[in-house]
Amino acid sequence: MQSFPVFLKLDGAPVLLAGGGDAATAKLRLLLAAKARVTIVTPAPEAELAELARTAGATLISREFSTPDLENKKLVIVATENEANDRGIAEAARAAGVTVNVVDRPALSDFTMPAIVERGPVTVAISTGGAAPVLARQVRGLIETALPKNLGDLAGFIDSFRGAVKSVLPTATQRRKFWDRFLSSAAARQVLSGDEGAARRDMLALLNRSAAGEVTGRVAIVGAGPGDPELLTRKAHRLLQEADVIVHDRLVSDDILDLARRDARRVYVGKARSAHFRTQDQINRILTEEAGAGHLVVRLKGGDPFVFGRGGEEADHLRAAGIEVEIVPGITAATGCAAAAGFPLTHRDHASAVTFLSGQGREGGEADIDWRLLAQARHTLAVYMGIDTARQARTRLIAHGRSPETPVAIVENGTLPNQRVIRGRLADLPDLLEREAVASPALIFIGEVTGDPIARTAETAIERLALAL
Structure with missing residues (x-):
């Protein structure tokens, strides 16, 4: 930290402002908002500054700065927009023991002016230590959109x-x-x-x-998205900042957990195929006990908690126990990974339907699926947890009429820096997974939309030409 952040009370305090242009006018508005008693010294005040000083009751002295102007001042803001004048006033202020800021000249300043977001008594100040004021303004814009207007x-x-x-x-x-x-x-x-x-x-x-001591907690079942922390919803981020306890899965990244309140207790309940760290009954009990102790519990799940995440089962259990439950959806893994890999899930020319399906049944076996329906052309399949059952899926889809040449894409660690996209055809899917040593988390996409974009465009053009002829 290059500078120590403080909020200075200026209500009724005497402050000197040197300068009469646009920069001085902007600083005058801030000082007046802080209720400072402002004296302005400038030989040529612009009309806007002069009118603002007159209506607000600030003292305007139309002459050059002199050292006695510093007497009894708590703060000095210098905005003459002339480097020699700025330097001379800053040196005089420092010699008189008065804290000084020179606009856009951090080397001459005792402190820098932050970019400010204000919501009544709530004030957020953003500073780059004078290194990049433009960046501070961009950060301010992000915060402006995130904070409720009320x-x-x-x-x-x-x-x-x-x-x-x-x-x-x-x-x-x-x-x-x-x-x-x-x-x-x-x-x-x-x-x-x-x-x-x-x-x-x-x-x-x-x-x-x-x-009366009737303290009851609640549980928020929150989708963490496909992995990239920037894909979290604003509500998910806010709840992570408020949570007393975070109960999280294996697929929730450290980068997302780092957004949580520092003193929040983390409980890991990750699961992998044939390696359940906690059973679902144990997870349900943890959620119930923590909420019963009066805690705000965030049950954090990868993707969307209501898409193959057992969020519905957990919500039913908690409601049956009389515990308040809030559901916060997340970007589901299929939509996030497809977007990160650069292909659509539906396309007017190639796919009019998309189905999300699990590659595993309830007890880890083969899922009960209508393969005849899924084998139709122009239909994208997004297969979750499908690595171990890919051979059966390939065989059944082809047996029910899906072309062996149908393009497939495997997205491993989707949206993360180590994302990998592997493309091939349906006939080769099991061998492709084995040869590339694909590991979870990975989604399998089957359908024409996953093919090479240039090839898709060319194919569409040929189809349209054929229709025209």
Whole structure:
């Protein structure tokens, strides 16, 4: 960390602003928003700055800077846009012991001005230490889109209940857990949606239950997507930041887990074929016990929890136990891996249907599948957990009429830096998997869409020409 981040209170504090152009005007707006008592020194103030100073009650002195201007000032902002003038004022400020910032000249500054995101009392400051202000502005844009517009209202709502919460819950640990529960509750969501009346009713009910010791947790069953942490949904990211306990699968990457709250407890329940670290009954019991202890539990699953992820079974179990469950979908592995590999799942000229299917049955055997239906042309198949049963799938599809020449693509570690895409034809699928030593996680895609894009385009052009003739 090159600079120590602080928020400085300037309410009523005397601040000197040197400069009269656009840069000075922008800084004047920030200082006025912080309620500083601003004196502006410049020989030629531009009209916008002069009008803003007049309407806001700032003091405008139309002359060059002089050292006595620094007297009793808490802060100096220099924006003359002339390097010699900027340097001279900065040196004078430093000699007088006044903290100084020179716009766009970090070498002359005691501190740098961050890019700012403001939501009422919630302020986010982004700094690159003066190295790349443009990058700081881009980061600000990302944060602007991520933060709810009513976040400031939520901060004010919390402030209005702080006294009541402190009187009911005497210890800091109790209060921290209460506020964590509140931020993931319906009451917080109601504030953000603008329904503060309903939020107050739910807040009082939550506070009364907490005072009576009726602490109940909840479980969020969350899809972690195909692997790339940038493909997480915003809600999934937020819940990882709020979770007390994270119960995660083998296919959830360390990069995704690193986005979680630092003090969240992680429970690994990974499964592989014939190597279950935890049985499903054990996982269900862990979720129930952790939520029963009052924790916010994130059950984190690769892909989408409701696509071959047993999320539905876990949700049914938790609801039967009287535990609140939230489902957060993720980008399913098939759509994510196909996109990362560069081919569509459907295409107007090549595939009018797509089917996601599991290569394994309930007890690890062959899946009960209507191969006649799946063997039709212009139909993309995305096969999960299909490495060990690829030979049977190949044989049955061809036996029911699918061409042995149908293109296939195997996507191993899809969306991750070590992604591998292997292409071939249906007839050779088992040998291709063996020869390339394909390992899980990998998805098998069968269908015309997986072929070479140039070949697909040429084939389509020939078909259209034939129709025209």
